[in-house]
Every structure is written in structure tokens, then in C-alpha cells.
Amino acid sequence: MTAPGAVTTAKTTLQDLLPKIVLAPSFAIILVFVYGFIIFTGFLSFSGSKLLPDFSTWVGFENYVRLFRHPNWIVSLQNLAIFSVLYIVICSVIGLGLAILLDQKIRGEGFLRPIYLYPMALSFIVTGVAWKWFLDPGIGLEHAMHQIGWESFSFRWIKDRDFAIYTIVIAAIWQSSGFVMAMFLAGLRGVDNEIIKAAQIDGASTFMIYRRIIIPLMRPVFLSAFVVLAHLAIKSYDLVVAMTDGGPGTSTWTPALFMTKFTFGRNEMGMGAASAMVMMMMIFAIIVPYLYSELGGHKK
Template sequence: MAQTQAEIVPVLTRRQSRAPKEVLQDWLPKLVLAPSFAIVLLFVYGFILFTVVLSFTGSKLLPDFSTWVGFSNYVRLFNHPNWLTSLKNLAIFASLYVIVCSVLGLGLAILLDQKIRAEGLIRPIYLYPMALSFIVTGVAWKWFLDPGIGLEHIVKDLGWESFSFRWIKDGQMAIYTIVIAAVWQSSGFVMAMFLAGLRGVDNEVIKAAQIDGASTVTIYRRIIIPLMRPVFLSAFVVLAHLAIKSYDLVVAMTDGGPGTSTWTPALFMQKFTFGRNEMGMGASSAIIMMMMIFSIIVPYLYSELRGERRT
């Protein structure tokens, strides 16, 4: 027993002599990350909690925590015609935006995956719109679609007097102009995601299918596209997230008009919080938007974590 203690004492002595350096090495990463962690904790999760509390108050121009109204803001919200219009527009915009971007992005990725000569030139052209802000995209498409100075005016100057394209001024069609601009900007990004997925498919599987006599269409339909399920899921999450938060593109193109025909939940929140001094109702709409995003992000994270555990 005495011999065992004699062996332990030098080890403890060495640990005590190295303790300050080891403690510094252990705490240095935490100290470096602490400010950013505190900022995220305050300005993200702190303000989420603040907004949740605010949605249960009767706040108007300024926060007023003395007037608790419970769920009445949410009841008013889902009885308000502008909110229902915003949800309808979001359903149209999000569904078309996700579907068209996915189909177009996949088609462009398959085209570039054929090892065409001009791939190095075409790929940046497709990706360039994503480098622009949605404000710039919105302003550019607003000018392009304006009947007085844009596409209709140009075509009429070329001699086609009967040509008419006034969707941006039509309350029934204006939301589709938002879809066109959003697809133009995001389809290149989706193309890059799908192209990376295509380049990651094992060539041995494709060669085996070719030896068995499978056509190119069959190979893509039966082998390559099913293997790209994670890419499809990632693209869906990104596009759906962008669709729910759509605000700047709508403001730049139509500012919600004509009338309320292109209102989205994000625009509704801004109009009621800062335009009509209904802070409580604006906060409740923000919480509904957050729940929409969580309903997409949480299942995605769950599926990813479950996949990692299986591997």
C-alpha cells in the first residue's frame, strides 16, 4: 500500500505543477466563444421570448405589459381578412417557388453534368443572380415588368401593338410575378446543390447499370435521383425557409399591391407592427411564422440526427 502511494504522489505533483497551463488551455476556447454565445443568447433567443410575451399583450405603438389579453391577438389574427390573404399568397408563392426552383435546378444540374464544354462559363451565369440581394432583384423585375417602361413597352416599340403583359398591375396575377423573380434568383443556387449531389454519385453504380443495358433516362430516374434524396430535402428546407420569410422582394416589386393582392405574412407583420401601431398583433403573426419555420426545420434536423445515429 505504501508503495502505491509513493507512485501516486509524483503524478499528483506533476498535475498540480501543470494545472495553470492546462486550465488556461481548457478555458481559452470557452472565453473566446463566450461573447458571441452571449450575443446570440440575448439578441436571438432573448428577443424570441420577448416577442412571445408581447403577443399576449394589448401593445399598440409601444410594448405594454400591463394589458394581458391572452390569445385574443391570435383569434383576431385568424379572423382578419388581410392575414388570410397573406396565408393564401404564401401558399401559392411557396408551392410554386419550391416546385419550379427544384425542377429547373435539377434540369440545369443534369445539363451541366453532361460535361459540356462551356460548363465553366455557364455555371457562373446561373449562379450570378444569387449574388444579388432580393431588393436589387425586386427593383430590376419591377422595371422589367412595368407596362410603361418594361417588356410590354419594348415589344410594342418593335411593332407588336397588341402585345400586353400587365401581370404586375393585375391583382389576380401579381403574386405570380413575385414567383418569377424569386425563381430567377434562386434556381441557380438549387442547381449548384443538385450538381454537387450528382457529382457525388458513385460512378461504379452507373457503369454497372449501363452494362446491364439501362438507358440514360432510366439511370437518372431509377438510380441517380433516388440517391439524391438528402439533396432534395436540403433544397426543400432552404427554399421553404426563404418563402416563409419573403419580405424584401415583395416590398421592392409591389409593396403588397395592387391592394393586398401580394401581401405575405412577413409584410403583414411589418404593416401592422409599424404601419398601424398594432404591436401585439404583429408579434402574434411573427410567432406564427416562427412556428411555420420550426415545423420545417425540426423534422429535418430530427431526420439528419437519426441518420447519423444509424451510421
């Protein structure tokens, strides 16, 4: 017969090992297909790979030098800067405004909240196609205005090299503002009511309560919203492809689009990998300080 102590020990060991056994396959998959391919891309960026990976030819930092001398990459960075700043700032302002509006316990909150959140349920491809049709002068807003008699109305930003990038900003804001609103609304609902009641007793107005008490307490929510939006901005690809495919010309190219076109369209796998590594460094530059501040805050 097996001793009771041995059975108990075996059960305890199995209980300790079971979570590790369950998590092991997913951990292995992540290790290979995420971190493994990051390392693989890093090696590619230092190689002379063209159509296919070629590790027999090492060029060092030549791909990175060529990358930052390429005019299309410079345009992509400029577009990313315009897109990121406008996208993050306007989404944050609209999201906070909508959250404050809903936080007033207005009638129909349960009806309005899903309306604001609905765009986030759509993929960026669907959003891009819808806004492409809406902004197309031949079938969209301009055509509709002409049909009702406003012949002088003109809105051709999506066809204008100088303004096309702003149409992508508009579509991205439309999709993401509701998500940011939900983040801010959760933060607002998490503020201690006792603090607000104390401020009201002291005679503080609603505006002052939000400005001096509630919004400063929501610093972690602002930081989280910034990280999420910045991450989406850097990876922006499908929305751009669906709306303009980088056009007119290269006026709406972004780093993600540059990477795809040079890797698969122009057989410059080495330089495409270099652009991917630069994009990863951009994301790390946002994520690492965020994680450091969060983990540092918990340690305190």
C-alpha cells in the same frame, strides 16, 4: 520554482478553456438577441401592446383570434401558399434540370455555372427593383414590344390583382434556381461512379440511371433544398416590398409584410407579434422534422 506537472496542468486547463472563452461572447449575443427577443415577442403577442410595448394589459389569445379573423391575414396566407408551392416546385425542377445538364461534362461548363449562380449574388431588393422595371407596362417588356412594332402585345400581370403574385414567383425563381442547381450539382458529383458504371455495364440507359439510381440517392439534397426554399418563402418580404409593396391593394401581401405593416404602420404591435410567432411556428414545423431526420439518421 514551479513544478513541471503544475505547468502542464495549467496549459491543459487553458487549452480546454480557450475555445469556451472565445465562443462565450458570440454565444451570449445569440442568447440575448435571438432567443431573448423570441421570448420577448412571445410575451408581446399576449399583451395589448399598440404603439409601444405594454405588459400591463394581458389579452391572452385575443391577438391570435383577431389575427386569424383578419381578412388581410387570410389573403397573406393564401399568397404564401401560392408563392411557396410554385417557388419550391419550379426552383427544384429547374435546378435539377440545370444540374443534370452540367453533369454531362458539356463544353463551357465553367462559363455557364457562374451565369446560373450570379442572380443569387444579388440581394432580393435589387432583384425586385430590376423585375419591377422589367414588368412595368410603361417602361418594361410591354413598352419594348410596342417600340419594335408589336402593338398588340400586353403583359400587365404586375398591375393585375389576380396575377401580381405570380410576378413575384417569377422573380424569386430567377434568383434562386442557380443556387438550387449548385446544391443538386454537388449531390450529383458526390454519387459513387462505381454504381453508375455497374448500371451501364448492365445496359441501363442514361435516363434510367438518373431515374432509378442517381435521383433516389439524392434524397438528402432534395430535403435540404426544400428546407432552404421553404424558409426563404416564409420570410419573403424584401422582394415583395421592392416589386409591389403588397399591391395592387393587398393582392401580394405575405405574412412578413402583414407583420411589418401592422406592427409599424398601424400601431398593432400585439397582433404584429402574434403574426411573427405564427411565422416562427411555420419555420419550426419545417426545421424540426428536418433536424430530427438528420440527427436520427446519424444515430443509426
